[in-house]
Amino acid sequence: MELFLMTLITGILVGGNYALVALGWVLIYKCSGVLNLAMGELTLIGAYVTLTFYQMGLPFVLAVVGTLLVGIVLGILTERIFLDKLIGEPILAVIMVTVGLSFFFKGLVEFIWSTDTKVFTPPVFSMEPIALGFVKVSPVYLWSFILAIVLLIIFVAFFKYTRWGLSMQATADDETAALSLGVSARFVYAAAWAIAFMSAGVGGALLGNINGVNISVGHLGLLVLPAVVLGGLNSVPGAIVGGIVIGVLQNLSGSYLDQYFPGGVKEIVPFAFMAVFLLFKPYGLWGWERIERV
Amino acid sequence: MSQAQALEGQDTLLELENVHMYFGKVAALAGVDLQVRKGEIHSIIGPNGAGKTVMMNCINGLYAPQKGSIRYKGETINPLKPHLRAQLGISRTFQKIELFGGMSVLDNIRLGRHINLKSGIFSGSFYLGKTKREEIAARKFIEEEIIDLLEIESIRDKTVHMLPYGLQKRVELGRALALEPELLLLDEPLAGLNLEEVEDMARFILDINEEERWKVTCILVEHDMGVVMDISSRVFVLNFGNRITDGSPEEVQSNPEVIKAYLGEEDLYATRR
Numbered sequence: 001m002e003l004f005l006m007t008l009i010t011g012i013l014v015g016g017n018y019a020l021v022a023l024g025w026v027l028i029y030k031c032s033g034v035l036n037l038a039m040g041e042l043t044l045i046g047a048y049v050t051l052t053f054y055q056m057g058l059p060f061v062l063a064v065v066g067t068l069l070v071g072i073v074l075g076i077l078t079e080r081i082f083l084d085k086l087i088g089e090p091i092l093a094v095i096m097v098t099v100g101l102s103f104f105f106k107g108l109v110e111f112i113w114s115t116d117t118k119v120f121t122p123p124v125f126s127m128e129p130i131a132l133g134f135v136k137v138s139p140v141y142l143w144s145f146i147l148a149i150v151l152l153i154i155f156v157a158f159f160k161y162t163r164w165g166l167s168m169q170a171t172a173d174d175e176t177a178a179l180s181l182g183v184s185a186r187f188v189y190a191a192a193w194a195i196a197f198m199s200a201g202v203g204g205a206l207l208g209n210i211n212g213v214n215i216s217v218g219h220l221g222l223l224v225l226p227a228v229v230l231g232g233l234n235s236v237p238g239a240i241v242g243g244i245v246i247g248v249l250q251n252l253s254g255s256y257l258d259q260y261f262p263g264g265v266k267e268i269v270p271f272a273f274m275a276v277f278l279l280f281k282p283y284g285l286w287g288w289e290r291i292e293r294v
Numbered sequence: 295m296s297q298a299q300a301l302e303g304q305d306t307l308l309e310l311e312n313v314h315m316y317f318g319k320v321a322a323l324a325g326v327d328l329q330v331r332k333g334e335i336h337s338i339i340g341p342n343g344a345g346k347t348v349m350m351n352c353i354n355g356l357y358a359p360q361k362g363s364i365r366y367k368g369e370t371i372n373p374l375k376p377h378l379r380a381q382l383g384i385s386r387t388f389q390k391i392e393l394f395g396g397m398s399v400l401d402n403i404r405l406g407r408h409i410n411l412k413s414g415i416f417s418g419s420f421y422l423g424k425t426k427r428e429e430i431a432a433r434k435f436i437e438e439e440i441i442d443l444l445e446i447e448s449i450r451d452k453t454v455h456m457l458p459y460g461l462q463k464r465v466e467l468g469r470a471l472a473l474e475p476e477l478l479l480l481d482e483p484l485a486g487l488n489l490e491e492v493e494d495m496a497r498f499i500l501d502i503n504e505e506e507r508w509k510v511t512c513i514l515v516e517h518d519m520g521v522v523m524d525i526s527s528r529v530f531v532l533n534f535g536n537r538i539t540d541g542s543p544e545e546v547q548s549n550p551e552v553i554k555a556y557l558g559e560e561d562l563y564a565t566r567r
Contacts, residue, residue, distance in 0.1 A: 012374060157549075163408050169394075173394040173396065173397070174394055174395075177393065177394065177469075180354060180388075182373065182381045182473065183377050184378075
């Protein structure tokens with residue numbers, strides 16, 4: 001029982017970080033209908049940027065703030081340089097460009113930071129486990145969960161209550177109408193990319209704290225895809241719930257199934273679950289159901 | 295002659311000069327000229343496929359004509375994106391309703407308003423004095439004026455895609471008004487409405503055009519000849535991308551070319567009247 005609870009809670013805590021990365025997927029999809037396959041690399045870049053700031057002597061929280069700022073700049077640059085010209089082109093073309101971006105970013109990261117695993121030294125969080133009721137969890141998990149949730153709340157509040165966020169929602173819903181009301185589509189896309197970079201970047205920084213920073217942080221970014229699909233590609237609450245569900249599934253399968261299927265069962269289960277789930281709910285939990293009335 | 299006289303003393307708000315719009319080799323607009331004076335309801339009529347909606351899209355900026363100029367208040371607006379034209383005061387409704395389906399009526403109308411509030415993100419997040427005043431003014435404007443005018447008080451909190459078509463058309467008009475436009479483009483506002491709804495909508499358009507509070511200049515694309523001839527100051531007739539005539543409803547009705555090209559049988563006037 002204790003093992004179960006501990007696995008469950010760790011799963012939820014890790015899931016919070018996934019939710020943050022998932023938010024990046026959802027925002028871009030919601031605003032432009034593009035599945036951004038470079039998401040894993042955005043996570044990776046975030047992890048390395050935070051690490052660099054941290055090793056320059058900044059406190060971790062400031063390093064995260066710095067990552068957010070770098071995220072804004074990179075997001076806007078990416079949109080302006082690579083994607084702006086593609087507004088109005090077929091979605092598939094844009095998705096292929098994001099594949100290209102993912103290779104480009106991966107190469108860039110290896111070029112700048114090389115491929116060795118790096119860890120946050122000195123460790124950001126103490127190793128001493130914290131007791132949550134009768135289960136003990138490592139502080140890394142707890143704090144990154146808290147930070148992830150705080151950022152999620154900020155992003156969601158931005159999306160829901162500010163005029164910029166409102167413009168983004170309007171564009172997502174009906175671009176033509178939004179244009180006719182004075183919303184600039186270019187601005188909205190740039191903002192979506194900036195937020196995606198920020199959320200994925202910080203998600204990457206937090207995940208990097210747990211496992212160390214190397215190319216595989218980028219794979220974690222891709223692991224979030226089932227979370228996004230599960231929640232419904234265009235649902236922000238769906239991304240959060242999906243992230244947590246995937247975190248829990250991953251940890252439970254790691255604890256209970258690994259003895260029967262040794263090796264990477266932890267990595268596979270979320271995808272298997274996604275495939276089965278989609279058979280029954282093809283739009284995810286809260287995705288828009290496209291029903292055409294004839 | 296009478297056109298020239300009528301133009302005197304009135305400012306031209308919008309002017310299209312020799313506008314050409316091609317899709318591939320098809321000329322949707324082949325050198326169209328149009329002057330819209332401040333304060334009028336200027337209707338554009340023509341058979342299906344004549345290029346009426348294309349004209350609207352050129353004015354609103356969704357299409358960029360290959361040739362010709364579009365001037366608004368004397369300034370050429372050809373290079374401006376649609377959102378900038380909206381900020382200049384050109385607002386529109388769509389032939390096929392383009393509402394934010396999942397949002398409530400009030401939210402749809404508010405969106406038209408909020409995007410144009412001036413306060414920045416910082417004061418916005420802390421609800422500082424200026425923002426607060428702006429918000430209150432915006433709310434008053436939307437709730438007391440637009441909702442009142444369009445008589446949609448009873449559905450203000452309903453989700454838009456659940457509403458009947460006629461009401462959705464009304465909400466779309468409300469959202470277009472939330473921008474406080476000077477020029478309103480109405481693309482078939484009466485299509486698909488029943489008799490009673492047509493009368494209401496025609497009355498709203500007249501109110502928006504005539505009431506001291508609004509005084510909005512309207513460009514109306516519409517097939518309902520009865521209403522068009524009743525409420526328009528002038529009627530522009532388009533066929534295959536060319537202007538056939540542009541004049542008062544009486545002139546247009548007696549123009550033999552119009553009757554031949556568009557109205558065909560005489561009793562077309564009699565629709566609904």
